[in-house]
Amino acid sequence: MHRTFEDQRTGDDMDLTGLTKKLAIAPGAVVPRNLKHGRVQAHAISRDDLEADVAGINASLDLIRRTRGGSWPTGPVTLEGNYVDLVWHEAEFRDDKSYTYVLTNPDHGYIGCLYLYPLGVRRPLTEETLHHDVDVSWWVTPPAYEAGLYAATFEALRGWIGDEIPFTAPFYSNREIPC
Template identity: 85%
Template sequence: MDIAGLTKKLAIAPGVVVPRTLDHERVHAHAITRDDLEADVAGINTSLELIRRTRGGSWPTRPVTLEGNYVDLVWHEAEFRDDKSYTYVLTNPHHGYIGCVYLYPLGVRRQLTVEMLRHDVDVSWWVTPSAYEAGLYTATFEALQCWLGDELPFAAPFYSNVEIPR
């Protein structure tokens, strides 16, 4: 079966509301909005190499601008509202803004494979260099493992980051 180029839509049961905020020990998350613009631009631009090294993929190819990132944040808001994908800002009480988490349909971020069909969501994340040094990259992975299937309606995540904590 050739499924290259296809996506597996996120299946949200009727009546299920995906939470806009999540909390776990040292990591907190809230649905990204245009109000996060300045912190998001600063976070991305200080993390270019770390994002590509840990999350993988080609984004970001260069520093982002306020204007360009504003369009992305509005798109993320609409996707969240329409249950098409979910993007969260990560924060920590001592570090403030520390990065983002993305919950995408399978086949959007990476080419869909037959093996991936047993999963229900593509999960990726990144944190800033200072958050990484403070162990918050691993803390985010631990938080995701608690949130998924418990607070978030996905029980079979596919973690698509290149660097997965062990």
């Protein structure tokens, strides 16, 4: 269980170890379930995406590690294991704890995933990231990457965040950030 940043604020010296910064959404604001920008669309991930998600992850293991970074995935995923993850993502979205989207493109279909997490969940919370309000990461499949859709997703994110998604200070935590 993570402690929240708000629980540990004690003057100038803060121990941020193990803390998370709660996602703060303005009263009345809604995180959309569907998004579209240029060549990239996104919809809230659900169990209906199971087969495409498993195939996409398993075809992209090395590319995910290279572009997104982090410790996931540790290896190929199974239908059973990924089903549990998708149910968890659905519940997190419903409860405004985190937001996971499937990325699609008219020419390529399923192209990857987008994650909006509280700071401190994916990477440790630091003084550098305290002023950000959401940790944003994404990955795409190898054919989508070759088609320029990794960079197109970053462009879409910069359009969505603040305009459609109610966050204003994103921290893009991917290892590879397009120029």
